[in-house]
Amino acid sequence: MLRSPARTAAWRLSIWTTLAFAVGTALAFLIMYLLVENSVRERTDSWLKGEAEVLSNVATNSAQDSLYGRVVEEVTEQAAREISEEGSEKGQNEKSIFFVMNAENQPTLWIGPEPRESFLKAIADARLKPGIPQSIQVDKQPLPFRVVASSREHGSGIYLGLIDHAANNLLDRLILRFALVWVGMVLLGFVIAYASASRTLSRVERITETVARIGTDDLGSRLPEAGDSDEISRLSRTFNHMLDRIQASVNQLRTVTDSVAHDLKSPVTWIRGRLEVALSDSRDSSWREPVAEAIEGLDQMAQLLNTTLDLAEAAAGALQLDRRRTSFSVLVKQLAELYQPVFSDHHHTLEVRIDGDIPIDADVSMMNRVVGNLLDNELKHLPNGCHVRIQLTESDNRAELRIEDNGPGFSAEVRDRAFERFVKGPHSSGHGLGLAIVRAVVRAHGGEVSIPGSGSQGAVIVVILPVAPRTDAPTILQI
Amino acid sequence: MRLLLVEDDASIRGFLEQALTEAGYDIDTAATAASAEALILQGKHDAFIIDLGLPDGDGLELIQRCRAKGSTAPVLILSARRSVNERVRGLEQGGDDYLTKPFALAELLARLRNLLRHAAPPPKETLRLRVGDLQLDFVRREAYRNDRPLRLTSQEFVLLEYLCRHAGRVVTRAMILEDVWQMRFDPATNVVEVHIYRLRNKVDRDSDQPMIQTIRGVGYVLKHA
Numbered sequence: 001m002l003r004s005p006a007r008t009a010a011w012r013l014s015i016w017t018t019l020a021f022a023v024g025t026a027l028a029f030l031i032m033y034l035l036v037e038n039s040v041r042e043r044t045d046s047w048l049k050g051e052a053e054v055l056s057n058v059a060t061n062s063a064q065d066s067l068y069g070r071v072v073e074e075v076t077e078q079a080a081r082e083i084s085e086e087g088s089e090k091g092q093n094e095k096s097i098f099f100v101m102n103a104e105n106q107p108t109l110w111i112g113p114e115p116r117e118s119f120l121k122a123i124a125d126a127r128l129k130p131g132i133p134q135s136i137q138v139d140k141q142p143l144p145f146r147v148v149a150s151s152r153e154h155g156s157g158i159y160l161g162l163i164d165h166a167a168n169n170l171l172d173r174l175i176l177r178f179a180l181v182w183v184g185m186v187l188l189g190f191v192i193a194y195a196s197a198s199r200t201l202s203r204v205e206r207i208t209e210t211v212a213r214i215g216t217d218d219l220g221s222r223l224p225e226a227g228d229s230d231e232i233s234r235l236s237r238t239f240n241h242m243l244d245r246i247q248a249s250v251n252q253l254r255t256v257t258d259s260v261a262h263d264l265k266s267p268v269t270w271i272r273g274r275l276e277v278a279l280s281d282s283r284d285s286s287w288r289e290p291v292a293e294a295i296e297g298l299d300q301m302a303q304l305l306n307t308t309l310d311l312a313e314a315a316a317g318a319l320q321l322d323r324r325r326t327s328f329s330v331l332v333k334q335l336a337e338l339y340q341p342v343f344s345d346h347h348h349t350l351e352v353r354i355d356g357d358i359p360i361d362a363d364v365s366m367m368n369r370v371v372g373n374l375l376d377n378e379l380k381h382l383p384n385g386c387h388v389r390i391q392l393t394e395s396d397n398r399a400e401l402r403i404e405d406n407g408p409g410f411s412a413e414v415r416d417r418a419f420e421r422f423v424k425g426p427h428s429s430g431h432g433l434g435l436a437i438v439r440a441v442v443r444a445h446g447g448e449v450s451i452p453g454s455g456s457q458g459a460v461i462v463v464i465l466p467v468a469p470r471t472d473a474p475t476i477l478q479i
Numbered sequence: 480m481r482l483l484l485v486e487d488d489a490s491i492r493g494f495l496e497q498a499l500t501e502a503g504y505d506i507d508t509a510a511t512a513a514s515a516e517a518l519i520l521q522g523k524h525d526a527f528i529i530d531l532g533l534p535d536g537d538g539l540e541l542i543q544r545c546r547a548k549g550s551t552a553p554v555l556i557l558s559a560r561r562s563v564n565e566r567v568r569g570l571e572q573g574g575d576d577y578l579t580k581p582f583a584l585a586e587l588l589a590r591l592r593n594l595l596r597h598a599a600p601p602p603k604e605t606l607r608l609r610v611g612d613l614q615l616d617f618v619r620r621e622a623y624r625n626d627r628p629l630r631l632t633s634q635e636f637v638l639l640e641y642l643c644r645h646a647g648r649v650v651t652r653a654m655i656l657e658d659v660w661q662m663r664f665d666p667a668t669n670v671v672e673v674h675i676y677r678l679r680n681k682v683d684r685d686s687d688q689p690m691i692q693t694i695r696g697v698g699y700v701l702k703h704a
Contacts, residue, residue: 262532262559269581270490276584276697277498292695302581303665337634338660341673365663376667434667 010198017197018190025185029178036174040167044146045133052131052150052160055098096162097145112161113141123147123159136161143168203232211239219247250318257309264305272298307433311421314440321363321444325468328360328367328399332392335371342379343388351389358392358399359468366441373434374403374461381459382407394467401463409459415451438463480595481505485515485529485538486557495528498584512536519545526594528587530557542575553594555587585649585697592648610646611703613682613690615639622682629681634659638678642691642701651698675699 005011058071097112097119105124110116118139126136128149135144147161210223222243223236272295279291313319336352343350360367378388382405391402410418419439421432435449442449447465482504486492492508499506507524509515512533519527519541531538542554556577576590608615614623620636622629631639641659642650652671656662675691683689692700 258560265559265580266488266491270488270494272581273491273494273498273584277494277501279695279697288695295697298581334660334662338662338666338670338674339668341677342668342670345673368662369664372662372664372666372668379668 008198008201010194010201013197013201014190014193017193018186021189021193022182022186025182029182033171033174033178037171040170041133041146044162044164044167045148048133048146048148048160048162049131049150052148052158055160056150056158096160097147098158098160101157101159115140119145123149128159130157200232204235207232207236207239214243219243219250250316253313253316253318254320257313261305261309265302268298268302268305304433307437311433311436311440314437314444317444319440319444321366323361323363323445325359326362326364326367328358328362328401328465329354329356329392331362331364331367332371332390332401335368335375336390339372339375339379346379346382347385348378348382349387351387353389354392355394358394359470360399360445360465361468362445362465363441367445370438370441370463371401373438374463377434377461378403378405378459397467399465399467401465402460403462404458404460406458409457410451415453418451419449480525481507481523482591483515483518483524483527484508485510485512485527485533485541487511487530487532487534491530495587498588502588510534512538512541516541516545519550520548522550524552526552526591527554528557528591529554532559555591555594557582583651583653583697585694586651586654589645589648589650589654608640608643610643610701611690612686613639613643613703615643624682624686627685631678631681634674635678635681638674639682642699646701646703649694649698649700654698 098109099107099112099116099119100109101107107116107120112119118141122136122138126134126147128134128147130149133146133148136147137144141163143163143165145161145163147159150158150160207223210221214221222240225236225240226233275291275295275298279288279295310319333352333354336350340350382388386405386407388403388405391400391404393400393402419435421436439449442463442465445465447463449461449463452460452462480503482499484492484495484499484506486495486508487510489510492510496506496508507518509518512535515529515533518524527542529538529542533541538556542556554575556575557580558577559580576594578587578590606617608617612625614626615621615636616623617640620633622631622636622639638655638659641655653663653665655671655675656664656666675693679689679691682691690701690703692702694700
């Protein structure tokens with residue numbers, strides 16, 4: 001049986017496993033990234049702090065003349081080149097920034113990219129603490145600047161910042177690799193989880209299939225037992241032990257019913273035989289009637305005995321069936337023909353509708369008994385002059401035999417318990433086993449029988465049986 | 480005709496021996512598989528009646544052992560089982576027959592006669608069958624009594640044919656169900672009686688000599704004067 005993978009336990013298991021795995025590895029990568037970033041930043045930061053100190057000294061100690069700006073600019077350029085080894089096609093001015101702020105919060109010296117306003121705004125928003133570098137994202141700049149402030153007297157300050165391309169590149173590459181490795185790991189993890197889960201669960205599926213087959217066919221087969229002792233092998237062994245016990249009790253029941261049958265039937269057989277011999281010998285006609293009645297009584301008793309034992313076996317799932325491919329349509333048609341004159345005698349009309357040729361795998365004599373019992377049942381309960389319809393149809397690989405009449409129908413209390421043993425209608429002359437054996441036999445064939453609550457008057461009984469696969473092999477017809 | 484009866488139950492063996500002797504057969508009896516095997520292998524019996532449940536072994540194995548040693552006489556199997564398993568059905572296809580207990584003596588005798596007749600060459604196929612003043616035409620599928628057509632349904636014709644082929648011998652309801660309708664089950668309704676009643680209405684209505692007779696507790700017989 002094929003099912004969509006999304007509905008299997010293997011799929012769900014591997015989804016959840018992969019999800020947990022993905023979250024775990026993502027966290028591990030994040031921690032790793034933060035550690036690496038920290039140590040990379042530390043290098044830049046210590047340089048920034050040192051240079052800011054130097055620049056602060058230079059700015060404080062140099063004369064504020066025309067050379068001041070030039071000196072500071074050179075120092076800054078050198079500093080930036082030191083930290084960032086790779087030559088950038090962009091000018092140093094765009095990678096680094098240095099400015100001095102006076103007490104009125106106006107930049108007095110500016111070396112770095114324009115426009116200044118966005119830098120000033122971003123730095124003012126960041127509320128830098130002196131001596132602690134911070135990454136600041138500036139408007140219209142592709143990358144964040146690492147900026148450090150060092151304060152001077154009178155409330156003014158020196159600000160030094162740069163874009164550390166090397167560190168940014170390193171961290172970007174790190175993120176990209178981490179992401180690629182993470183995606184790969186998660187995919188691989190999912191594949192491994194799904195493969196191992198579906199491999200394991202396919203063994204469970206095999207057990208399910210085997211046990212289902214054992215349940216309906218024979219109790220003799222067993223699950224294969226692997227040598228290892230994992231959970232699923234133990235499951236197989238446990239199932240096999242259970243099947244051993246079921247088979248033992250079924251065999252025991254059959255032994256008991258067989259010996260009961262044998263022990264009771266032997267005396268019935270010879271009593272019947274003796275009576276029959278007496279009947280044929282007897283010249284005295286006053287003897288004949290009671291002897292014939294006794295024989296009929298014995299026959300009824302034997303039939304009751306057989307049915308009771310069959311029911312006992314059926315209740316334990318031990319009914320022995322000789323199933324072979326047969327045509328349900330022919331079987332129903334023949335029984336309808338057999339019963340037709342009896343229905344006419346009771347002034348019933350019997351209507352038979354059979355759709356096509358429906359094959360079933362059935363014990364033919366048991367199935368004859370099922371349909372015969374249902375027709376017997378109609379005859380027993382209907383007042384003369386009713387209409388009985390037998391309808392055999394097939395849909396969705398199920399054969400549906402529907403027998404309905406326009407008689408008084410089932411009373412509510414009989415309907416609910418009609419298929420139980422020894423339950424019979426108020427006017428029934430039978431022993432109340434007819435419908436019980438019908439249900440037992442139908443269920444043993446993998447079908448079901450029911451009395452649908454009909455809105456209209458009359459009784460309806462529906463028998464559902466699985467249709468046998470149609471093959472080219474000839475069906476065994478009963479003609 | 481010499482028969483061997485293998486049955487461990489003394490009471491059943493007793494009445495069968497009596498009934499079969501009265502029916503004109505010579506009977507040997509055995510109560511165990513071992514003693515039966517020795518008798519079977521003497522090869523002087525025309526048929527065997529063998530109970531499946533023997534104290535010292537399975538009746539089917541006994542049959543198979545004897546068949547392997549060259550015994551060819553037909554077997555009528557007696558079984559206390561309700562359902563008959565495939566192994567027994569296999570024998571049935573081989574020309575042997577089976578009966579489940581309890582059985583009607585008439586049925587046993589009828590089946591025995593069938594078995595013994597099976598062993599003989601089959602009768603020539605005929606187009607017509609005549610029993611007394613009853614005549615069956617198999618080409619037109621019509622029956623006549625004193626040359627007057629009976630206008631039977633096809634089921635009634637098959638039933639009458641069956642009775643005619645067993646004319647003078649008692650047939651049971653089970654035999655009729657099995658041979659005419661191919662059904663081995665016991666209906667609670669008197670279906671066979673109703674069919675016989677209808678047939679009798681057509682066959683015997685206009686005659687002062689009824690041919691189809693009911694033997695109570697046993698079955699039916701078609702007799703001609």
